[in-house]
Amino acid sequence: MKLTHYDKAGRVHMVDVSDKGKTDRRAVASVLVKMKARTLRALGRNPKGDPLEIARVAGIAAAKRTAELIPLCHPLLLSHIDVQAELCKNGILITSAIRSTGPTGVEMEALTAAAVAALTVYDMCKALDRGIEITGLRLLEKTGGKTGSYRAPSRTAGRPSRIT
DSSP states (O other): OOOTTBOTTSOBOOOOOTTSOOEEEEEEEEEEEEOOHHHHHHGGGOTTOOHHHHHHHHHHHHHHTHHHHSTTOOOOOEEEEEEEEEEETTEEEEEEEEEEEESSOOHHHHHHHHHHHHHHHHHHHTTTOTTOEEEEEEEEEEEOSTTOOEEOOOOOTTOOOBOO
């Protein structure tokens, strides 16, 4: 297996996707924002606004700008962006799902959306808890393209429990 962002001389380059066919592509990523129970209880009283909704909007905006943040990413026409922020027992679980039809995948857009949404939660809540931890950023699944589908192995130990 070779790294695609390096040429034969070992120099970094942007992958040429001009000969690749357009396919439907989807990627899902997640991240956990761990915080104290008292911080979770105070979310509804945050004078800055609803951290979960603001994080969702930030994640959507970030997905659209991934190519500006990650130097070798291609600018993509995204057909759908969904960012969800759910309360769980030990924090907030953020999940992003991105779709596009094109010559390259949307994994970086999904990861960027989740990461920026998590950073936004931190920013919104840091006055209550400077010890907030952002952990477990990972690609959960991807479909489409030459490499086909990928699904991350499930993690049961340490997995956040959703509040229902």
